[in-house]
Amino acid sequence: MRKLLCILIFVSSASAFAQKFDGLAPTPPMGWNSWNTFAGNISEDLIKGVAHALASNGMQKAGYIYIVIDDCWEAMDRDSLGNIVADSKKFPSGLKALGEYLHVQGFKFGIHNCAGTRTCAGFPGGRGHEFQDARTYASWGIDYLKYDWCNHGTANAEETYRTMRDALHWAGRPVVFSLCEWGNNRPWLWAEPIGHLWRTTGDIRDCYDCQGVYDMGWKIILEKQVGLEKYAGPDHWNDPDMLEVGNKGLSLDESRAHFSLWCILAAPLIAGNDVRSMPDETRDILTNKEVIALDQDPLGKQGFQFMENPGKEIWAKELSNGEWAICLFNSGDNKMEIKIRWENLSFLKGKYRVRDLWKKKDIGTTDEDYASLIPPHSVVLMRLAPSK
Numbered sequence: 238m239r240k241l242l243c244i245l246i247f248v249s250s251a252s253a254f255a256q257k258f259d260g261l262a263p264t265p266p267m268g269w270n271s272w273n274t275f276a277g278n279i280s281e282d283l284i285k286g287v288a289h290a291l292a293s294n295g296m297q298k299a300g301y302i303y304i305v306i307d308d309c310w311e312a313m314d315r316d317s318l319g320n321i322v323a324d325s326k327k328f329p330s331g332l333k334a335l336g337e338y339l340h341v342q343g344f345k346f347g348i349h350n351c352a353g354t355r356t357c358a359g360f361p362g363g364r365g366h367e368f369q370d371a372r373t374y375a376s377w378g379i380d381y382l383k384y385d386w387c388n389h390g391t392a393n394a395e396e397t398y399r400t401m402r403d404a405l406h407w408a409g410r411p412v413v414f415s416l417c418e419w420g421n422n423r424p425w426l427w428a429e430p431i432g433h434l435w436r437t438t439g440d441i442r443d444c445y446d447c448q449g450v451y452d453m454g455w456k457i458i459l460e461k462q463v464g465l466e467k468y469a470g471p472d473h474w475n476d477p478d479m480l481e482v483g484n485k486g487l488s489l490d491e492s493r494a495h496f497s498l499w500c501i502l503a504a505p506l507i508a509g510n511d512v513r514s515m516p517d518e519t520r521d522i523l524t525n526k527e528v529i530a531l532d533q534d535p536l537g538k539q540g541f542q543f544m545e546n547p548g549k550e551i552w553a554k555e556l557s558n559g560e561w562a563i564c565l566f567n568s569g570d571n572k573m574e575i576k577i578r579w580e581n582l583s584f585l586k587g588k589y590r591v592r593d594l595w596k597k598k599d600i601g602t603t604d605e606d607y608a609s610l611i612p613p614h615s616v617v618l619m620r621l622a623p624s625k
């Protein structure tokens with residue numbers, strides 16, 4: 238009886254003192270993930286090739302440091318001791334060696350698994366193995382865990398994700414914990430003490446506004462972010478899903494608008510294209526420092542939709558030092574003139590200098606009204622700095 242009591246006290250105090258690792262994501266995480274382009278077609282060579290590309294094309298320097306292997310890295314079954322193991326055909330040197338390879342080059346190592354019994358692609362999930370898996374991930378040098386929600390049965394989302402958070406805590410290696418629960422149980426209401434980011438919707442697809450059963454274009458995802466801004470901040474970000482910038486279903490204008498608005502949303506910037514072979518125009522979007530700076534602003538405030546009329550939207554994001562980002566978005570299918578009378582933007586105080594971040598040009602001050610003819614599905618993105 239006394240033994241049972243001791244065990245009960247130990248178990249309840251273990252979870253009472255467990256917490257997420259603080260301070261790992263003061264600004265939204267940036268990196269690359271295999272899923273959007275490669276799905277199950279992944280390998281050690283691919284990941285090494287991606288690391289080489291990020292290091293040589295300016296992306297690592299721009300901040301993309303997490304390299305995340307999504308679904309399908311696992312062998313179909315756990316080993317005889319219940320340990321999760323990597324597919325030895327896809328990853329012949331093993332994941333510990335791959336992690337060391339990435340760390341030496343200054344990257345951080347991310348991996349995907351699932352809170353259910355099986356991942357969405359049918360590989361072993363973590364349910365019932367959370368503490369064992371967390372120790373395995375720590376031994377492989379994992380720095381970032383994306384934890385999916387397929388095959389969860391009747392499990393309670395908050396409890397399930399909290400269990401994995403506790404497991405990561407007790408394994409002792411700091412890990413960014415990315416909840417991929419698709420927004421089903423409104424994680425913005427409960428996930429701040431559990432993870433560093435949480436998905437707010439189903440999956441993104443490389444289209445503007447298509448709508449599937451589980452996936453959709455970035456414009457549809459954008460609409461679902463309205464009102465969520467109050468739940469985000471340093472170490473706890475809304476995640477409107479990974480980037481489709483540069484993928485074949487988007488025009489260059491749509492990729493640029495998608496990237497701009499994800500930066501306004503203070504979204505995690507996880508590239509999902511083939512960075513080994515992208516055209517310069519795509520690289521220029523992903524590495525535009527002034528645009529990334531909006532996303533990574535230390536104030537850590539998610540932007541909000543200030544105005545929406547059919548075909549036109551204005552989004553704004555408060556930045557540190559009294560600065561603001563403003564994004565004019567032509568969401569319609571025709572060219573459209575969008576005008577701004579600055580005095581109508583009620584959150585502005587006084588006069589500002591205005592810079593166009595895609596033209597990389599200072600374009601005047603808020604003393605003059607602004608108007609621009611914007612192509613369909615495109616944006617003008619501006620940074621405003623207080624001026625005397």
Ligand code: GLA
Binds near residue numbers: 307308349356385439
């Ligand atoms: C879910 C997630 C995706 C991806 C796939 C992998 O659909 O939402 O981001 O991880 O699983 O199977």
